[in-house]
Amino acid sequence: MHRTTTPSHGTACRPRRGPRQRLALTAGISLAATSALLAPAVVAASATPLAAPMTASPAELSAADLAALEARAETATSRSARSAARGAVPAALAAGAAGEALEAIETEPEVIGKRYAREAVNVRTKPDMDSKVVTVLDRGAKVTITDAVEGEWRGVVHKGELRWMKADFLVKSKPKPRPKPRPTSTRPSGVSGAACASGSGVESGLTSNAIAVHRAVCNAFPSVTGYGGVRGGGGNHGAGRALDIMVSGSTGDAIAAYVRANAARLGVTEVIWAQRIWTTQRASEGWRPMSDRGSATANHYDHVHVSVR
Secondary structure: OOOOOOOOOOOOOOOOOOOEEEEEEOOOOOHHHHHHHHHHHHHHHHOOOOOOOOOOOHHHOOHHHHHHHHHHHHHHHHHHHHHHHHOOOOHHHHHHHOOOOEEEEEEOOOEEEEEEEOOOEEEEOOOOOOOOEEEEEOOOOEEEEEEEEEOOEEEEEEOOEEEEEEHHHEEOOOOOOOOOOOOOOOOOOOOOOOOOOOHHHHHOOOOHHHHHHHHHHHHHOOOOOOEEOOOOOOHHHHOOOEEEEEOOHHHHHHHHHHHHHOHHHHOEEEEEEOOEEEEOOOHHHOOEEOOOOOOOOOOOOOEEEEEEO
């Protein structure tokens, strides 16, 4: 894996958990063991040639030939003795030469820098959507990242432990705070209870407060035509106490602010928009970030959700 330079705070921080694996030889291989494999070839290549052909009888050999034979015999004996002293070639060397004596050894991931969360995001114990969520980072939170990567997940350090989060939620620059909706001439100040042109189908099964929200929004924002009311699955939608207003962008900002401003009159208890939640119970906290749910619809970027008493 490619490693980048450790950030400028001295030595690299190493998370205490979550080692990854790297291939390494099972045992050290000494130079002497390598020489043992090559000895036969070296002996054959370095044998001293005789001054006379080997077909000559001992009586016909010259003094130089006899001396060469004796030196050659002594060399062979010395090499045999050294080979015997070395013993058998280590199995690790023989297998390693063929590229088979490899096993996994554990190494710790290294810290490689800092990033920021571009949106609120879950931090988990493992690189798995089913693993435990240990914390939820707010938009703009600084994150210490490591060189550990598992598919779409990046290893990060949280409280000295190796944790995991979706890599595409990490950005190099800190994102700017979301601008607060500003009053505009298109934002209505009053609440109308007049029936909407297309309200009969949407309002079927809704409680009186949910109907009041629908009529207030449809009269204040006539350009919006898509709504969602009662549906299966339980919860506020199943009980007829929730309305989805299908909208995006600045119009969604304006509608969310309008509903919040008239929450007491309309019986509103909860507004969810753009991966944020506001409740009357914790109204003083304003918008609170929500964890990533995986899609624009699940994160409420394409509709404003309103729950009522």
